[in-house]
Amino acid sequence: SFGSQERHFKWDVEYIFRAPDCLEHPVMGINGQFPGPTIRARPGDNIVVELTNKLHTEGVVIHWHGITQFGSPWADGTASISQCAVDPGETFFYRFKVDKPGTYFYHGHYGMQRSAGLYGSLIVDVAEGEKEPFHYDDEFNLLLSDWWHKSAHEQEIGLSSNPFRWIGEPQSLLINGRGQYNCSLAANNGNSSSPQCKFRGTEQCAPQVLKVLPNKIYRLRIASSTALASLNLAIGNHKMIVVEADGNYVQPFAVDDLDIYSGESYSVLITTNQNKEENYWLSIGVRGREPKTPQALTLLNYLPNSASKLPNSPPPVTPRWNDYAHSKNFTKSILALMGSPKPPANFHRRVVLLNTQNKINGFTKWAINNISLVLPPTPYLGSIKYGLRNGYDKRRPPEGFPNEYDVMKPPINPNSTTGNGIYVFSHGSIVDVILQNANALTENVSEIHPWHLHGHDFWVLGYGEGKFSEKDVGKFNLKNPPLRNTAVIFPYGWTALRFVADNPGVWAFHCHIEPHLHMGMGVIFAEGVNRLPKVPNEAFACGLTAKRFMNGNNN
Ligand SMILES: O=C1O[C@H]([C@@H](O)CO)C(O)=C1O
Numbered sequence: 001s002f003g004s005q006e007r008h009f010k011w012d013v014e015y016i017f018r019a020p021d022c023l024e025h026p027v028m029g030i031n032g033q034f035p036g037p038t039i040r041a042r043p044g045d046n047i048v049v050e051l052t053n054k055l056h057t058e059g060v061v062i063h064w065h066g067i068t069q070f071g072s073p074w075a076d077g078t079a080s081i082s083q084c085a086v087d088p089g090e091t092f093f094y095r096f097k098v099d100k101p102g103t104y105f106y107h108g109h110y111g112m113q114r115s116a117g118l119y120g121s122l123i124v125d126v127a128e129g130e131k132e133p134f135h136y137d138d139e140f141n142l143l144l145s146d147w148w149h150k151s152a153h154e155q156e157i158g159l160s161s162n163p164f165r166w167i168g169e170p171q172s173l174l175i176n177g178r179g180q181y182n183c184s185l186a187a188n189n190g191n192s193s194s195p196q197c198k199f200r201g202t203e204q205c206a207p208q209v210l211k212v213l214p215n216k217i218y219r220l221r222i223a224s225s226t227a228l229a230s231l232n233l234a235i236g237n238h239k240m241i242v243v244e245a246d247g248n249y250v251q252p253f254a255v256d257d258l259d260i261y262s263g264e265s266y267s268v269l270i271t272t273n274q275n276k277e278e279n280y281w282l283s284i285g286v287r288g289r290e291p292k293t294p295q296a297l298t299l300l301n302y303l304p305n306s307a308s309k310l311p312n313s314p315p316p317v318t319p320r321w322n323d324y325a326h327s328k329n330f331t332k333s334i335l336a337l338m339g340s341p342k343p344p345a346n347f348h349r350r351v352v353l354l355n356t357q358n359k360i361n362g363f364t365k366w367a368i369n370n371i372s373l374v375l376p377p378t379p380y381l382g383s384i385k386y387g388l389r390n391g392y393d394k395r396r397p398p399e400g401f402p403n404e405y406d407v408m409k410p411p412i413n414p415n416s417t418t419g420n421g422i423y424v425f426s427h428g429s430i431v432d433v434i435l436q437n438a439n440a441l442t443e444n445v446s447e448i449h450p451w452h453l454h455g456h457d458f459w460v461l462g463y464g465e466g467k468f469s470e471k472d473v474g475k476f477n478l479k480n481p482p483l484r485n486t487a488v489i490f491p492y493g494w495t496a497l498r499f500v501a502d503n504p505g506v507w508a509f510h511c512h513i514e515p516h517l518h519m520g521m522g523v524i525f526a527e528g529v530n531r532l533p534k535v536p537n538e539a540f541a542c543g544l545t546a547k548r549f550m551n552g553n554n555n
Contacts, residue, residue: 003128004044009037013062013118014054020117020147021172021181022205027117028055028108028152035143035177036106036120041098043127049094051086059085063109064096064122065225065263066247066485068455072096073381073505073532074539076454079110080375081508081524083539090542101126102247103221103265105143114514115167115227116152117177119145123221124247133337134243134252136269139219140210144260144284146170146229146293147179159515164364167515170229173284173296176208185297186281190314192294201307207298209307214276219243222258223265227514230261230288230448230488234316235300236280240268242334248457248483249337257319259287259330261450263486263512276302281311285318287327288448324490331488332463335480343459343478343498347432351423352468353523354401355449355489355511357440358416364441365520366511369398371419372520373510380422380506382540384529393421397523407438407467408492414441418520425501427528433458433497433509434468437489446491449516453525455507457483458499468494486512504528 016029030036041047053060063077075096076082086092098104101124108118121143126132148155149171158165172179184192185207199206212218220240224231234257241252244267252269260266274280284296297315301307319326336342358367365372376383376392383391397419406412425431439446461476476496489495506529510522537550 004046005042006046006048007039007041008048008050009039010050011036012052012054013060019204020174020177021179022183022203023149023181025149026151028113029117030120034117036118038121038123038141039106040123040125042125043099043101045098047094047096047098050091051094052091053086053088056088059087059110060108060113061085061110062094062106062118064094064104064106065452066102066104066265067096067098067122068503069096069505070099070503073455073503074535076505076507077109078454078508080377080379081506082381083379084542085110087542092538098124100124100247101132102244103223103267104247105223105225105265107225112152112156112227112514112518114225115148115155119143119225121223133249134269135217136219137216139221141221143176144222144224144226144231145174145177146226147172147174155515156518159518160363162362167228169286169289169292171293173229173231173286173293175284175296175298178205178207179296180205184294186310186315189310189312209299209301210282211301211303212272213303214272216272218270218272220268220270221265222260222268224260224262226262228262229286229293230259230450231284232287232318233258233260233282233284235270235282236311236313236316237274238270238280238300240270243267243269245334245482246457246484246486249340250482251335251337251480253333255330257316259327261448261486261488261512263450263452272302277305278302279305279307279309279311281315283315283318287318287321289321291321328463328490334482336482338480340480340483343461343481344430344500345478346430347498348429349425350432350434352400352434352436354405354436354438355521356411356438358411359414360416360418365416366516367416367520368523369401370416371397371421372416373522374418374420374520376420379540380524380526381529381535384506384526385532385535393419395421397421397423401436407436410439410441410443420524422506422524422526425525425527427501427504427531429501431499431501435489435495435497436468437491437493439492448488448490449511449513449521450486450488451509452486452512453499453507453509455503455505456499457485458487458497459483460487461496461498463490464494466492468496501527504531
């Protein structure tokens with residue numbers, strides 16, 4: 001399109017020593033930075049990321065979360081799905097177009113590399129000469145994450161062990177890769193048992209202070225790449241107007257605090273119209289799991305006040321972790337901005353996906369319709385495109401679950417099986433997905449799962465309690481459902497989504513809680529793969545020997 005640019009980046013992924021929460025640990029960085037560099041682009045721009053793997057003993061891929069990859073499914077950055085993991089020493093070229101303004105991010109999508117710190121921001125501004133449907137004077141970008149003192153490797157080994165070792169709650173929450181583990185910014189006016197932090201400001205774990213001028217409007221871009229934690233964000237004395245969710249404009253609404261699940265992004269507007277002699281807290285706490293992690297904090301610093309002037313009152317408190325009514329109220333308030341694309345009135349195919357915690361040979365797993373996803377070694381995109389017979393399980397996974405299954409109780413028979421079959425959708429068909437939550441292995445436990453779809457936005461048609469039934473269809477919102485790429489299922493509830501299968505490729509659809517995906521909580525969708533032109537060789541084979549074989553020189 002007119003004025004579009006190529007934006008070229010050269011990135012080295014490597015472990016670096018960093019102190020994200022003031023304690024030093026190996027962190028997966030990019031070009032020596034953590035979080036990785038921010039990509040900023042405009043709609044229509046071609047992004048080229050020349051990614052060199054400097055990890056020495058691990059493969060790597062990067063997923064561009066929220067970017068549809070229309071016409072470039074091999075650049076989606078999902079190991080075993082859209083490409084082979086990039087070998088140590090190798091360089092892979094991600095080439096893709098960004099199509100829609102919004103707040104996005106990128107992250108590792110191989111094993112548990114997101115937990116290791118492989119993530120960064122991707123911001124698409126409006127096209128030159130165009131305006132957002134709201135006004136603001138300046139903006140801040142807040143990429144939220146959670147951090148463990150146990151390495152991603154140790155976490156992963158625990159999950160794959162029998163007896164199972166759960167990763168537990170994070171030690172710290174990070175804002176733009178910065179948190180404070182053994183001190184608190186609010187010790188002097190809160191009830192923290194930690195000592196007051198004393199920062200010069202140059203420390204790796206010093207908070208990024210948000211410096212604002214009085215009586216202005218600021219846009220906060222907020223994205224969550226947490227591995228586990230669902231979060232709630234609040235700013236002392238300031239209401240937030242929600243205007244964007246996952247790169248889509250929403251009908252503006254005001255809140256005192258905002259829930260954000262892993263894989264989601266929001267933009268909110270705040271007006272700096274409070275007492276300008278004061279500074280204010282921005283605080284982030286854990287939702288949906290019994291919190292064992294202190295709040296993350298930073299300051300809204302009204303200039304010219306000193307940033308060392310602490311607010312008079314303690315940081316806003318996070319709503320009670322299991323106040324699901326509060327969460328549902330927020331989530332259901334998110335509706336598409338008037339004039340947004342509407343969903344088709346009917347669907348061609350409905351897939352119901354039951355989410356259960358299971359056992360396989362004594363190992364703890366998650367399963368969808370009783371199949372726990374284990375990715376095949378050959379990427380699906382290549383297996384399908386080239387008709388490879390043994391690339392993956394050709395049996396179609398179930399479209400639903402037995403009617404008598406009681407979602408309110410632990411599974412009667414918790415034993416499950418692994419699989420890697422795919423859901424194949426006809427090109428252009430309209431697909432409804434009902435995500436059905438259930439009781440986990442333990443009685444009276446049902447968890448939150450934020451589900452993320454690659455390659456598409458979907459409309460969120462509705463949320464409900466208990467088991468989904470046909471009569472719930474009548475309550476679907478077809479008028480102004482929000483378009484998103486991530487939607488949460490609440491404990492013991494269901495969430496209904498609709499999307500158009502019009503993006504040729506193979507797409508992961510999964511719980512964005514990284515350990516849950518690792519334990520099998522995902523499915524694979526494929527559509528229109530036969531329409532794809534030649535797939536770049538380097539997506540499916542590595543090194544010069546592979547190139548030689550592909551050129552037919554294999555003797
Ligand atoms: O997958 C999970 O495992 C643990 C627990 O269910 C078993 O230890 C937990 O809280 C999860 O979310």
